[in-house]
Amino acid sequence: MPRDITAEPLFPVDDIQGDILTGLPKRHEHLMFFTIRDAASFKAFLKSLDLTSMKTCLKDRDTIAAQKAINDQLVPTPGLNIAFSFSGLQKLGVPQVSAMTGAEAYKNGMASRQATLLDPPQAQWKTLKPDAALHGVFIVTGASHAEVVDVISLRLAPAQTNGWRLLSEEVGTVRPEPVVGHEHFGYADGVSQPGVRGRIAATTPFHPTVAGGQDNQAALGQDLLWPGEFVFGFPGQNPGAPSFEIKGPDKAPPIPFMNHGAYLVVRRLAQFVPEFNASVKAASAAVATGADQADPVLMGAQMVGRWKSGAALINAPTEDDRSVGDNTPRANAFEFGDDRQGLVCPWAAHVRKAYPRDDVRHDVTPDETTVSAAEAFTQSHRMMRRGIAFGPELTEDEALSGLSANGKQTRGLLFKCYVTSIENQFEFVQQQWANVADFSQELSGIDPIIGQSVSTSRPFRGAAPFSKDLAKKPDLSLRSFVQMQGGEYFFAPSIPALKAL
Numbered sequence: 001m002p003r004d005i006t007a008e009p010l011f012p013v014d015d016i017q018g019d020i021l022t023g024l025p026k027r028h029e030h031l032m033f034f035t036i037r038d039a040a041s042f043k044a045f046l047k048s049l050d051l052t053s054m055k056t057c058l059k060d061r062d063t064i065a066a067q068k069a070i071n072d073q074l075v076p077t078p079g080l081n082i083a084f085s086f087s088g089l090q091k092l093g094v095p096q097v098s099a100m101t102g103a104e105a106y107k108n109g110m111a112s113r114q115a116t117l118l119d120p121p122q123a124q125w126k127t128l129k130p131d132a133a134l135h136g137v138f139i140v141t142g143a144s145h146a147e148v149v150d151v152i153s154l155r156l157a158p159a160q161t162n163g164w165r166l167l168s169e170e171v172g173t174v175r176p177e178p179v180v181g182h183e184h185f186g187y188a189d190g191v192s193q194p195g196v197r198g199r200i201a202a203t204t205p206f207h208p209t210v211a212g213g214q215d216n217q218a219a220l221g222q223d224l225l226w227p228g229e230f231v232f233g234f235p236g237q238n239p240g241a242p243s244f245e246i247k248g249p250d251k252a253p254p255i256p257f258m259n260h261g262a263y264l265v266v267r268r269l270a271q272f273v274p275e276f277n278a279s280v281k282a283a284s285a286a287v288a289t290g291a292d293q294a295d296p297v298l299m300g301a302q303m304v305g306r307w308k309s310g311a312a313l314i315n316a317p318t319e320d321d322r323s324v325g326d327n328t329p330r331a332n333a334f335e336f337g338d339d340r341q342g343l344v345c346p347w348a349a350h351v352r353k354a355y356p357r358d359d360v361r362h363d364v365t366p367d368e369t370t371v372s373a374a375e376a377f378t379q380s381h382r383m384m385r386r387g388i389a390f391g392p393e394l395t396e397d398e399a400l401s402g403l404s405a406n407g408k409q410t411r412g413l414l415f416k417c418y419v420t421s422i423e424n425q426f427e428f429v430q431q432q433w434a435n436v437a438d439f440s441q442e443l444s445g446i447d448p449i450i451g452q453s454v455s456t457s458r459p460f461r462g463a464a465p466f467s468k469d470l471a472k473k474p475d476l477s478l479r480s481f482v483q484m485q486g487g488e489y490f491f492a493p494s495i496p497a498l499k500a501l
């Protein structure tokens with residue numbers, strides 16, 4: 001149906017924190033976990049705290065684009081956002097917070113969901129172990145380390161006078177050229193994000209419809225979703241509708257304070273890079289004979305669902321093709337409907353698990369109506385990802401030995417995402433899709449990147465990219481290369497809600 005911009009909500013761009021819908025531009029990011037020592041001083045500090053709004057982020061993005069048109073010089077983009085744990089909202093005496101119903105995951109914290117998510121026991125966590133004194137996190141971003149430090153000293157210090165104390169910190173850094181924006185296994189990250197309906201001014205859509213594309217897409221393959229999926233107080237998706245375009249009811253905030261805010265999920269995910277590379281080689285050797293012999297590079301792409309350039313396997317079935325990779329118009333222009341049997345992109349490939357697009361659960365011959373209804377359901381489980389890499393680059397010694405220098409040299413992804421339902425979005429994807437061997441089809445296996453399992457044998461049914469022969473799909477067993485080392489659920493309120501405390 002044609003897009004009617006005026007029917008989409010107008011965002012209060014001064015009020016919504018910038019990281020949620022736009023993303024704070026960043027090369028460096030510090031997550032500073034804090035406790036509130038003195039609620040009165042902290043509230044006074046909040047009143048004058050310069051938080052980066054969606055409006056500032058939009059302006060920064062325009063400045064970066066304008067600079068890019070001239071040269072690659074980095075533009076200073078200091079950013080600061082804040083989010084609170086449930087105990088943080090209680091400490092601040094947010095009205096009605098103790099009577100808040102639902103939102104069990106947020107209220108009880110990530111560690112309480114260990115059995116649901118199949119996370120490692122908290123005794124093994126390296127950070128963010130449950131702590132009632134953990135009240136919140138400052139998200140500080142910049143184009144350089146110096147810029148981040150500048151924000152800390154200009155806006156956050158002195159901690160004591162401002163009523164807070166640092167408990168712990170995680171430092172993220174974008175990887176160096178030419179792998180800027182790639183995660184540590186080497187694949188372009190942040191390629192696919194949901195398109196969002198809504199306006200930033202009377203007649204200006206936040207995500208305009210791309211020329212030559214469809215009315216329901218912000219870019220080729222980037223479906224436009226209702227913003228209540230990511231910020232409270234706006235209409236959300238309608239999972240039971242015949243089409244994902246049909247608006248669902250408003251996502252009402254659990255308490256008024258939460259209007260125009262979002263939950264933030266933070267997880268420290270260590271990546272065992274040499275072990276991943278060794279496993280990719282072993283897995284490709286296991287299918288080394290016959291028509292579907294896959295070299296390690298292809299096998300790695302099958303585990304992710306994209307090549308290192310970001311090109312989707314569906315668009316580049318047998319070799320990487322930068323012309324459809326990250327930052328190209330066709331990076332997200334694909335569905336799985338022409339590969340229902342998972343012969344090109346395995347059903348369990350990370351991107352196919354995390355966002356199955358037009359896949360239909362346990363049905364490889366669906367009709368159009370079934371596909372459309374399945375898409376409407378799938379679009380109610382999306383998330384706005386805002387992760388960044390952490391840790392040093394792989395050393396030559398680690399590469400040669402095939403072993404990460406554990407403890408000293410951990411590296412990985414500081415995973416962050418914004419949602420309005422932790423249970424139905426982040427947890428659903430992790431628990432019902434990534435960790436489950438029969439999603440999307442029976443015998444798919446678990447997500448080789450983020451799937452968690454109590455068993456050490458992790459099934460992964462590969463693809464048969466050359467023969468396209470169903471009988472030739474390999475049954476592989478992989479070890480785990482990603483280890484969850486701690487995390488927590490937070491809430492990022494609107495800026496006026498904080499000032500009014």
Ligand code: HEM
Pocket residue numbers: 183184185187188189190191192193269270271304306350351352354355383385412413415426429430449450482
């Ligand atoms: C160390 C851990 C992880 C690594 C290395 C990783 C890597 C990647 C890569 C390379 C992509 C493809 C590029 C892109 O579209 O951005 C991707 C996409 C994605 N990942 Fe992850 N990821 C990790 C953790 C997670 C977690 C914990 C979740 C959520 C439970 C998640 C959800 C997604 C989603 C939703 C997409 C987009 C799929 C799409 O729209 O096509 N990822 N990830």
